[in-house]
Amino acid sequence: MTRNRARDLDAIFRLLRSQSTLALSTVGDDGAPHTTPLFYLAEPEFQLFWFSSPSSRHSRNLAKDGRAAVAVYRSTEDWRKICGVQMQGKAEKILDRTLRRRITHDYSMRFGLGSLFRVAMARNALYLFRPCWIRYLDNRRRFGFKFEITFSPGDRVNAAPY
Secondary structure (H helix, E strand, O other): OOHHHHHHHHHHHHHHHHOOEEEEEEEOOOOOEEEEEEEOEEEHHHEEEEEEOOOOHHHHHHHHOOEEEEEEEOOOOOHHHOEEEEEEEEEEEEOOHHHHHHHHHHHHHHHOOHHHHHHHHHOOEEEEEEEEEEEEEEOOOOOOOEEEEEOOOOOOOOOOOO
């Protein structure tokens, strides 16, 4: 991995870890996009986890077509401070109980949800998004600054965990 690529991956991961809400876009039966905001937990290798009702529109869409897009960005009212990522990839429901327990714990700690919300999480499904393409933009560096990273199947992405 080149020094610039390592720096770029680190910038993306820092942004993902600093934010709490993503905009998830899925593909409906008719091919139309559907977007919804969700709390998420970012893990190394740019894995994003969230809990959602399997009956929600985006969950039903993912059950039929796992293709998804995600946007995460810092809130700002100054165009010179726009900083965010756009990602394309696949999302899936996680059935592994050990992983689910760990993510439930980490998610609860991250958002200070306590035991009451754990009951709600137990009623919902855990989902995982894995990107195959990421675009990072940061107007703080200069207007229109951006770079893109495409992952090949089987790539292991080494972003420093925080």
